[in-house]
Amino acid sequence: MMQGLIRWNFSSRARALSGGDAIVVSIPKSGRTWVRAFLGAYFCKRHGLEFSLEPECYGNAQIPRLIYSHDLFEQRTKANLWEGVRGKYLIPSRELRRAKIILLARDPRDAFVSLYLQLTHRDPGTSAEVRQKSVSEMLRDKSYGIRSIIEIMNHWLKEFSGRSNFFLIRYEALRSEPENNFHELLVFLNGNEPDAAAFRTALEFSQFENMKKLETAGAFESKILRASDVRDPESFKVRRGKVGGYAEYLSIEDQQYAAQAIQKLDPRFGYSIKTQS
Helix, strand or coil: CCCCCCCCCCCHHHHCCCCCCEEEEECCCCCHHHHHHHHHHHHHHHCCCCCCCCHHHHCCCCCCCEEEECCHHHHHHHCCHHHHHHCCCCCCHHHHHHCEEEEEECCHHHHHHHHHHHHHHHCCCCCHHHHCCCHHHHHCCCCCCHHHHHHHHHHHHHHHCCCCCEEEEEHHHHHHCHHHHHHHHHHHHHCCCCCHHHHHHHHHHCCHHHHHHHHHCCCCCCHHHCCCCCCCHHHCCCCCCCCCHHHHCCCHHHHHHHHHHHCCCCHHHCCECCECC
């Protein structure tokens, strides 16, 4: 699917993937809900609005419309034959040329483990075939496995890098230095310095522990930020967010398999088998 990929989208979904000021592209479970919450908190505070994960819904022309997509990953894991032909989950090429592109990356090992738990503990739409797979089986899966994740990440970076409208941000950098990295993200989006008061409010709101506390209390109206089973810690959207946490879920053999796979990841992402950050 990747080599010689022609980007088109002849489905009704194309409209939802078009018209954005910026497009955030990521492998699932790479931290985009956290980024989305920060940006929602920032723009809503900046313009005196009640918090929303979709602040553009208020119709304020000063709030950029952001599109969030898993793009190639969804096309590979969700599309049936007809959807594949129509390119249902692909961002149209004209949109990638026009809008700003933010590639949100996370260590593929952590992203994979978090995705596995999402599919088996949180997502009611997961097929029985996928749900019954062990973590070792899923790790080697042709579509959901770590080699697939790495192939897609490499394709994105090759496709987007070198463009003036492209910004690469790493989950681990956001975790270690949120103030500096969220600042850079806002400057990329707006082209100017962020509002200091709104920036501080958004940083505090989107702190991991605060997000988890709000989800546990059921404070979010959106199902995006709602646990599917409050009795199951693994069903929470804001689950752990731990850098290098994959080692607690993968056997030594599986870790070795993942380490071998990650050697194929483009070094510009900054991940290796020797470091977790």
